Amino acid sequence: MTPDFNDVHVPVLAEEVVALLGGSGDTLDPSGLIVDATLGAGGHSASLLECFPRIRVIGTDQDPSILECARKRLEPHGDRVRLVQCRISELSRLLRKLRTERPVGFLFDFGASSLQLDTPSRGFSFQEDGPLDMRMDPCRVRTAADVVNTWDEEDLADLFYHEGGEKRSRPIAAEIVRCRSRAAFHRTGALAELVVRIVGRTGKIHPATRVFQALRRAVNEEGEELLAGLETAEHWLADGGVLAAISFHSGEDREVKHFLREGVARDCWRLEPKKPIQASREEQRKNPRARSAILRGAVRVRGEDECE
Numbered sequence: 197m198t199p200d201f202n203d204v205h206v207p208v209l210a211e212e213v214v215a216l217l218g219g220s221g222d223t224l225d226p227s228g229l230i231v232d233a234t235l236g237a238g239g240h241s242a243s244l245l246e247c248f249p250r251i252r253v254i255g256t257d258q259d260p261s262i263l264e265c266a267r268k269r270l271e272p273h274g275d276r277v278r279l280v281q282c283r284i285s286e287l288s289r290l291l292r293k294l295r296t297e298r299p300v301g302f303l304f305d306f307g308a309s310s311l312q313l314d315t316p317s318r319g320f321s322f323q324e325d326g327p328l329d330m331r332m333d334p335c336r337v338r339t340a341a342d343v344v345n346t347w348d349e350e351d352l353a354d355l356f357y358h359e360g361g362e363k364r365s366r367p368i369a370a371e372i373v374r375c376r377s378r379a380a381f382h383r384t385g386a387l388a389e390l391v392v393r394i395v396g397r398t399g400k401i402h403p404a405t406r407v408f409q410a411l412r413r414a415v416n417e418e419g420e421e422l423l424a425g426l427e428t429a430e431h432w433l434a435d436g437g438v439l440a441a442i443s444f445h446s447g448e449d450r451e452v453k454h455f456l457r458e459g460v461a462r463d464c465w466r467l468e469p470k471k472p473i474q475a476s477r478e479e480q481r482k483n484p485r486a487r488s489a490i491l492r493g494a495v496r497v498r499g500e501d502e503c504e
């Protein structure tokens with residue numbers, strides 16, 4: 197039976213992404229190339245390929261198992277799609293190697309996929325026990341257990357505070373250091389329990405959400421990867437080509453906003469739309485992940501000296 201991919205990862209703001217990449221720039225080149233740099237299960241790419249019969253897609257993801265899922269989903273589109281396992285920071289090298297033309301669109305849907313978050317053996321889950329791993333690319337050397345067991349107390353506290361927004365970062369880090377001197381952390385369950393013990397069960401979200409988010413960001417170097425992605429889009433996009441970037445927390449969105457604002461000042465980008473887009477109430481109701489999603493769009497403007 198063909199899997200219903202929307203059951204495993206529902207793409208957020210799909211209509212808005214299609215509208216942005218398909219028309220709000222200086223019109224889509226009918227034979228243009230779109231780079232989906234965080235392909236995931238391929239939901240956004242599938243919509244783009246269906247809506248615009250003459251575009252082609254290069255889809256990349258650092259996670260080989262997710263890429264396999266997308267391969268099955270995008271099979272009906274044949275050679276209009278090329279899938280490659282690759283980190284965002286390796287994308288520029290890949291495009292050079294493939295000798296592609298300048299893409300007319302770049303899509304980034306940052307963060308992790310539900311397929312990763314909801315599989316306990318991948319180690320992202322605080323709801324179900326699993327190995328404390330969190331690597332999206334299995335070739336990465338550092339796991340979440342390495343961070344938890346080797347970083348010093350102050351660095352852990354700073355990580356939880358800055359990358360997760362955890363206000364109780366200092367007592368959590370102190371308790372981790374105290375406990376790991378007796379036995380190292382290897383399981384998500386033990387870490388989640390510790391955080392619940394310190395933070396208590398208040399509020400709507402699970403108390404370990406912020407610490408787990410911070411660890412995931414450190415393990416996968418998400419901040420560095422985001423910046424590398426935006427720089428790659430600026431370097432490669434065709435004149436009038438469109439960037440669509442979806443972030444899932446305020447720190448991530450701040451980075452995108454700052455990059456684009458500075459790019460507008462350099463006359464490299466035009467914000468389009470001017471304000472970020474959020475999911476409709478209806479979408480938020482159907483898909484809770486969409487509640488924190490923020491989509492920003494911008495058109496690449498190349499002055500005469502930049503156009504070949």
Ligand SMILES: C[S@@+](CC[C@H](N)C(=O)[O-])C[C@H]1O[C@@H](n2cnc3c(N)ncnc32)[C@H](O)[C@@H]1O
Binds near residue numbers: 237284332
């Ligand atoms: C939110 S999901 C994308 C979902 C996708 N848009 C869809 O419609 O199914 C993010 C994906 O980006 C991938 N990813 C995250 N950071 C990456 C990076 N630095 N390089 C390559 N892929 C990355 C993850 O492995 C994950 O599959």
